[in-house]
Amino acid sequence: MVLVEIITRAGLVNEAFLPPFSHSIVVAGQLLFDPRFQVDILATLGAWGLGLLWALLVAIPAGILLGSWPPAYRATKALIDFVRPIPSVALIPLAILLLGTSIQMKSVLVLYAAIWPILFNAIYAVHDVDPLAKQTARSFGFGRLGISAFVVLPSSLPLIAAGIRVSAFIGLMMVISTELVVGGDAGIGSYMTRVQASGQDTIYVYAATIIAGVIGFIINIGLATLERRLFRWQPQERSE
Amino acid sequence: MTGAIVTKPSASSQKPSREHGRIYRILQHVVPVAVVLVVWQLLTAQFRSPFFPPPLTIFEAAYKAWFTGPATSLFLTDTVFEDVLPSIGRLLAAWGIAAIVGVALGLAIGLNRIVRDYLEPVVELVRAIPAAATLPIFIILLGAGAAMRVSFIAFGGVIWIVLINTILGARQVEQTQLDTGKAFRIPPLQRLVGIILPAAMPKIFAGLRISLAGALILMVVSELILSTNGIGFQLIQAQRSFALVQMWTQILLLAILGFVFNWILSQAENHVLAWHRGARDRS
Numbered sequence: 001m002v003l004v005e006i007i008t009r010a011g012l013v014n015e016a017f018l019p020p021f022s023h024s025i026v027v028a029g030q031l032l033f034d035p036r037f038q039v040d041i042l043a044t045l046g047a048w049g050l051g052l053l054w055a056l057l058v059a060i061p062a063g064i065l066l067g068s069w070p071p072a073y074r075a076t077k078a079l080i081d082f083v084r085p086i087p088s089v090a091l092i093p094l095a096i097l098l099l100g101t102s103i104q105m106k107s108v109l110v111l112y113a114a115i116w117p118i119l120f121n122a123i124y125a126v127h128d129v130d131p132l133a134k135q136t137a138r139s140f141g142f143g144r145l146g147i148s149a150f151v152v153l154p155s156s157l158p159l160i161a162a163g164i165r166v167s168a169f170i171g172l173m174m175v176i177s178t179e180l181v182v183g184g185d186a187g188i189g190s191y192m193t194r195v196q197a198s199g200q201d202t203i204y205v206y207a208a209t210i211i212a213g214v215i216g217f218i219i220n221i222g223l224a225t226l227e228r229r230l231f232r233w234q235p236q237e238r239s240e
Numbered sequence: 241m242t243g244a245i246v247t248k249p250s251a252s253s254q255k256p257s258r259e260h261g262r263i264y265r266i267l268q269h270v271v272p273v274a275v276v277l278v279v280w281q282l283l284t285a286q287f288r289s290p291f292f293p294p295p296l297t298i299f300e301a302a303y304k305a306w307f308t309g310p311a312t313s314l315f316l317t318d319t320v321f322e323d324v325l326p327s328i329g330r331l332l333a334a335w336g337i338a339a340i341v342g343v344a345l346g347l348a349i350g351l352n353r354i355v356r357d358y359l360e361p362v363v364e365l366v367r368a369i370p371a372a373a374t375l376p377i378f379i380i381l382l383g384a385g386a387a388m389r390v391s392f393i394a395f396g397g398v399i400w401i402v403l404i405n406t407i408l409g410a411r412q413v414e415q416t417q418l419d420t421g422k423a424f425r426i427p428p429l430q431r432l433v434g435i436i437l438p439a440a441m442p443k444i445f446a447g448l449r450i451s452l453a454g455a456l457i458l459m460v461v462s463e464l465i466l467s468t469n470g471i472g473f474q475l476i477q478a479q480r481s482f483a484l485v486q487m488w489t490q491i492l493l494l495a496i497l498g499f500v501f502n503w504i505l506s507q508a509e510n511h512v513l514a515w516h517r518g519a520r521d522r523s
Contacts, residue, residue: 077272078272078273078275078276079272079276081272081273082273082276085495085496085498085499085502086491086494086495086498087453087456087457087460087494087495087498088457089457089460089461089464090460090475090490090491090494090495091491092464093464093475093476093478093479093487094291094479094487094491096479097291097479097482097484097487098291169368169370172370173370173371173372174372176370176372176373177372177461177464180372180375180376180461180464180465181461181464181465181476188373189372189373192373192376193376195376196376196379196380202380205376205377205380206377208373208376209369209373209374209376209377212369212370212373213365213366213368213369213370213373214368216368216369216370217364217365217368220368
């Protein structure tokens with residue numbers, strides 16, 4: 001960052017293309033209080049949150065089912081192997097045709113992109129639950145459901161949470177990609193395309209990028225802190 | 241009694257011969273895929289939604305689009321040379337650059353405590369920027385050409401994955417091993433190649449594999465905007481002209497690329513890290 005500052009201040013590059021970093025930060029700060037941009041941030045976060053929520057609701061139960069019941073895993077493995085290699089962004093055009101440029105379209109894409117890390121982590125986590133713990137619970141008279149709720153779920157939560165953190169980040173990237181491609185009426189990516197289309201000062205693009213980075217950083221740190229708080233009791237968390 | 245004798249080999253053939261095992265494994269992969277394809281075909285043929293054309297239609301269009309060229313160019317069509325290969329070229333170039341720079345920087349950061357203390361916070365901050373959000377900046381700085389796309393793929397996203405994995409890998413090198421190397425006065429370059437790289441390799445490989453998948457995604461994103469050729473360009477063109485079958489052929493192509501890249505790298509990983517798998521199983 002200091003490097004960028006020095007390069008730009010020294011006049012090595014045209015200021016219109018690469019503004020000094022400190023200047024971008026100031027503009028980013030101003031942008032945060034611009035009501036129009038606040039709408040953009042909310043639109044991005046809204047689509048992101050909605051998509052991520054759906055991903056959680058689908059991927060966690062599905063992952064637990066597939067991880068604990070091998071026939072279900074074998075039956076769906078081919079389908080998963082088939083769909084998974086499709087890069088999420090390749091579906092942007094299809095989603096536009098199906099759903100227009102609405103917030104639903106963005107959240108469906110987030111759902112698709114965010115589902116995989118959670119799903120796979122859930123499958124692995126449930127699959128790797130200590131069998132001794134399960135047997136102990138069984139010998140204490142817990143039923144299938146009881147074991148799931150009191151043994152399998154708690155011990156697989158840390159890995160699922162790690163998947164959620166990855167998914168959250170991928171989802172954010174997905175929303176912004178989509179907004180850059182479709183423009184649309186509101187969103188951080190839409191804001192960037194608006195600035196470029198209207199020939200406004202490029203510093204606003206930098207400022208928006210910085211804000212996107214800060215949002216990504218906050219989400220990442222927030223989720224990591226939450227994980228540490230929630231799973232302090234987990235041996236694998238403690239050793240890490 | 242004879243029955244028991246006859247059935248005994250088959251009962252114990254839970255672990256079949258090598259050849260059998262291979263055929264069985266292939267079947268295990270082929271059959272479910274075939275089932276998915278058939279179900280997909282039947283469903284789409286039944287509902288006839290314009291948005292979801294039947295797979296046979298897509299495959300036929302894909303064949304026409306890519307393999308009906310003149311014999312002089314190995315039956316490949318123009319679009320293979322004008323879109324598919326340039327896309328793959330940009331992707332691999334960017335990935336290669338990011339891999340080299342990322343591994344070199346990662347080793348420097350991971351092995352040197354002072355450099356690490358200074359640069360790690362910066363790395364943590366910058367990698368939190370969603371890669372797509374940096375695309376407009378690359379467009380501003382470098383225009384809309386191939387250089388912009390390659391740099392965006394390489395430095396917008398891919399390098400961070402390589403870098404972070406390399407740093408982790410380099411940090412995992414055991415101090416005892418490093419000290420032993422020093423005690424025996426092994427020259428620094430040999431220490432790097434003989435001790436540090438092998439120890440860091442598993443993590444580096446994991447980073448390379450994930451980053452190739454990431455590179456594919458960023459390649460598509462970069463080509464959806466302000467592009468004049470490439471797979472992503474064809475994809476967005478097809479969408480704009482409501483050519484859904486063509487759009488699906490591009491999606492199919494991207495899925496195949498994603499699958500192939502992952503397969504090649506995991507094969508390479510298995511090959512190069514064969515020793516490591518064994519070592520890890522023991523621990």
